Amino acid sequence: MNRWLFVWRRTTRELWFRAGLYAVFGIVAALAAVVAAPWVPPALADRFGGESVEQVLTILASSLLAVATFSLGAMVTAYTAVSSAATPRVASLVTGDEATQKSLATFVGAFLYAIVGVTAINAHYYAAAGRAVLFLISLAVVGLVAFRLLAWINRLSRLARLGHMIELVEGRASRALAEAAARPGLGGRAGALGPGAVVVASPRTGYVQNVDPDHLQRAAEAADTRVEVVAGPGTFVRRGEALCRLDLPEADDAVQDSFCAAFTLGRSRSFDQDPRFALTVLGEIAGKALSPGVNDPGTAVEIATTGVRLLDDWQQAREAVDAEAGVSHDRLCAAPLREDDLLDDVFGPLIRYGAGDLRVAIQLQQALQSLGSGRGALGPAARRLQREALKRSLSALGSAPDRGRLKAAIP
Structure with missing residues (x-):
């Protein structure tokens, strides 16, 4: 990825960036109302240029600070819950969530807009026409705040949900794997020096x-x-x-x-160009779900199906790139992503911690068998890992009937 694009993406995911941007827009909107005043018809200025706009701005200023504070507290609560239920590595996706940032930034920007607007009115910055423009802008701000508030309520219902976090990590892993598959110049085509x-x-x-x-x-x-x-x-x-x-x-x-x-x-790994990090985070979620204190094999099963989906898409994308002629970065060479590493990142914790759970063991065998039936180098690597998983599960399952069910589940 282009280094400046990487820096831009990383900056725009910071909470302060979007909040600061909306705050600047709010201040500019409040002060720029006087610029449009000359184009306001006299009838419109008489109708909307009274004292009602100050009341609207006062209501916005008094309520939005509390809303922004509550929303920030809810985000911190979700951040803590995700860190505890999943893994601290996935918690950064909460603060970087675009819908969350837009809601918080809207509340902060509208609050500053209202504060600046009330201050400008008390300083007699606006004439009747300017107050009319400010009133119309305030109506638009109220509509935007109402929309963002409803969107924020909907987002809160699933922000700290473990399944939602898995979806977010899967999305980042999918993009990183697709970018890795599309980099022919970093795929080891040239010989090592x-x-x-x-x-x-x-x-x-x-x-x-x-x-x-x-x-x-x-x-x-x-x-x-x-x-x-x-x-x-x-x-x-x-x-x-x-x-x-x-x-x-x-x-x-x-x-x-x-x-x-x-x-x-x-200081830390990034999801953007590091697909193994995203797969490792998925494996961490599965490992935590299989811990005795959590005992959630259903999440581990979901991670197994997610891993199959991600690696199958990566294999197909890589084959499509391999079929294309030409190399865009003919002077570069690098070690390609190893199938064994990718499989171990996401399935390794399932094998190590879920070998004694019959449901997880069966799902693992089915997932790895599905990947092992495919073409390319992913197939042999998946079959090797499947044999290791079967050996561990047969050793960990203490009941003979459970071992029989596991063997029967393998076609």
Whole structure:
């Protein structure tokens, strides 16, 4: 992903960004009413330019602060509940939820609009025509607040629901897997460089959150070299460890910096370009559901079906890309996503913690058998994991009838 696009996406998901944007719009709308005043017909100014607009703004200002405070408290409650019921890694999706941010931002923006409007009226900033424009804008703001309030009530009914969190993680995993399948230049098509390649070292310690293949391609063309990406998205690197390797005898600081700029490092992993992180989070949810304190095998079964859906779509997308001619990033090479790793990320916790549950064991066998019947490298990897899961389940199931039911469930 383009590094600036990655930064933009990450910034727009922050709660303060949308709230600040709506706040600016609210202030501008309140102050800009005087600009449209010259175009207001006298009859409209006489009808709506009275004192009623101040009353409307006063009601908005007095109520929306409480609504915004309540909504923020509800979001914090949902954040805490999701962290406890699922995993702390999925809680960031609550604060980054677009519908939640729009509702909170609308309340904050409308509150500031009302405060600025009342202050401007008391300062005699508006004439009758300006108050008429402000009144019409206030009606639109009231309608928007009512719509967002209803949407927020509907969102609250499922914001902290575990199934909703699984859907959100599945959506992020699906997008990340699709982007990974569509990156032919980062799919290992070029051969690995020799041992004498120049190492581009990481300037600091952290997780690789994003790699910009277009920037790497341009830098490689400028330096007339090939690039081997060593630290892909999700890799933890220490300061001085390799981010990539160059097919050059040597590289000065300027060349190294140009390649370093393609890598975005952070304190934690990101869902955007790291499909294994999303699959790992799904596995964590399943592992927590199978813990003795929770004992929720139904969630584990849902994760198993979600894993089948995600990996099947990824396999088909990768085959479609493989069938296309040409490579857009011919100077790049990197280790592709390994099927065994993807399967273990999502199904590993189910195998380790759900081997002794008959329902989970049967669902695992059916899921892995479904993936194992497909074409490509995913099939053999799924069959290997299916044999391991069966061995663990037969060992963990203490009842002979349960072992018989498990064997009978495998076609």
